Amino acid sequence: MERTGCAVVGGGPAGMMLGLLLARAGVEVAVLEKHGDFLRDFRGDTVHASTIRLMDELGLGPGFRALPQSRLRNVAFPVPGAGLVTLADFDSLKPPYNYVAMMPQWDFLDFLASAAKAEPTFTLLMECEATGLVFGDGGRVTGVRFRAAGDAGEQVLHADVVVAADGRHSVLRRATGLSPKEYPVPFDVWWFRLTRRGTEAGELAGVVPAFGDREAMIALNRTDYYQMGYLAPKGADARIRAEGVERFRQRVAALRPDLADRVGSISSVEDLHWLDVRLNRLRRWYTDGFLCIGDAAHAMSPAGGVGINLAIQDAVAAARRLAPDLRRGQVRTATLAAVQRRRWMPTVVVQTVQRIMHRAVFVPLFAGKFPAGAAAGNAAGHRSRLRQVLLFVVRHNPVVRRFLPRVIAFGPRPEHAPGFARPLTH
Template structure:
């Protein structure tokens, strides 16, 4: 019978970060990822300032900045007959955390996996799909899994952490059902080429709003990552129009990109996202904790889902590592994580619900074809709001710092440094000498 300290199910940003942090504490941790690699397109690819700061605290900043990436500097809204209105300018934040990094998620996950592999207590198993929970009495004691070749097995653990996304098999196995909130749109992701004359280090987001549709363009090194938004439930109708119909939709919204819509070769190039906004009423049962999208699926509005999940992972590592080293994880330990991260989650989801109601719902129903006048007025005449918004997006409410046991100096040639002493409690306030500024 296999046994480990913690089984993390799901090798996304939250799962890989949690595995890295627990391993640096000396906890035996095994991450199960159902795919054979991380290469899947059109996942969330933003790394916000709170996460970049965390990476620096882990001593991985130099290596992270060597990864191919572009920098998101602002979010602007086009206005007919006039210049675009900037809703948020990240340059207003104190450097070096005055931008959002844009990179393929597989590069970021491989980066975390390489860092975690340096820790002797870390194990990553690709092609291992968790199928159900193992229970002993009233407690979860492990997971059952199936490998890519169809073989099955079990891993027992002191605690199981589900980071397996909004379609979490483990939360379903635990009988945990989320509360859902209405979402007025779904998203279709695709790529368009970016000309050499359009390239540069600085990236931006330029949304365009029509009646019943919207289009986002996120600048990448040599392509635009495009997001087409249409009313929820219209996927079958859009696909029935065929690829030519979809190309016409894109060209009508962005005539300047009409010369390259043929890059959408077929409908297979469209990646449909069934957008959800939901939150578990309870994130844990005895022996199981859900974090990230498994606990609270986020709308793409604001692009904050990945970074909120990573903050969950940091809080979980700091709260659970001492108990895991003792080999005794209680429900109270799991409850600490939920208490610490529930309020930031509620705040972000409330903001997203307001955005849905005021911005996206009128557009999707066709009652308005552009940004609300009040939004443009605020952006033009209330500069204080323009400073608050970038800070909220870049750091979010209650950003987490790296636990003391996980911090390293920047990597240097020579032996890998040993972990620092482990904190003995889950601090709801900052420990002495440990900074907890919001940026």
């Protein structure tokens, strides 16, 4: 394959969705994925109502609901001194979009890939790692360089537009000189597994938090294991690994005594998958012939689990605007700018909420500075009173209680499937 209409780099949620939608528009599109499959642990697993509705609009709803999944009925946020505070009860939303689906991301990506392969203009190139861009006259991006598995040399795929959906460490973004603005993040996450016995109770969609001194841990219940996330101050990876596996097991056991009998399943510190948490966004998502979407345009904190859904909404907005230009064989820079304008507001809103969450909860947690009443001083007392007021509003204000579930489930600007991507019978 030497040429396509749109070359999408990255087979994650944004890349696969964009490929599917453009193929349904009759556009030649190729998705390049550097791995041989989608089976990689510890990716995000939350599929929000906006994406579930999109599946229905695409005629994929029955197949999506048949995938292994569980349903999260509310979002609760742990607040030290106040316990688990429910921010959103999805039962207040109109069915069938009154829940968040929890499923392994590889199942979701396999599902999207299967749907896209049914379209004659779609090509999925697995084990093809992008290495750079091709530039034409005037500096316009005219294609992507990549290396296929088992091939020692580079290949070139020419395209009318190249879309980078290759994540927060985007190779193609660096090749264009686009640089994101970074926002401070107080923590990193170390993902690992613990055994879950079949006799153990608990909702599969449950998210169980635990807090210690300058550390925290969450457990996501799976069918046969717990997906654990250990949170500690940013920059602690070298220290944690130097302390060794036995010290880490002790930390886990102290935070979750009920799981202490299975910490031996952490065989070494190599079982800890470190996530360098970033929160950033590009000031400009595009250049002539090139566009960034998803984490390549705006890396999200795991707080709230919204990264997958924001990326998918980017893909829908991009497909709607790119398809007409691609049909004509010429993608205008103004079209790329229109994609950024459409998705800028929801990105800023979500990241602002995440930054507030970081400052209000995670910064004081990892600094050991949660106020303990009047003895903590006037400033601490003021923060404590402010937190009490906010908690009261969240718990008792009917407007907030109706508004928050919809915002979390659908986001500030949910996208609908373009007409060209919907089945004729929908």
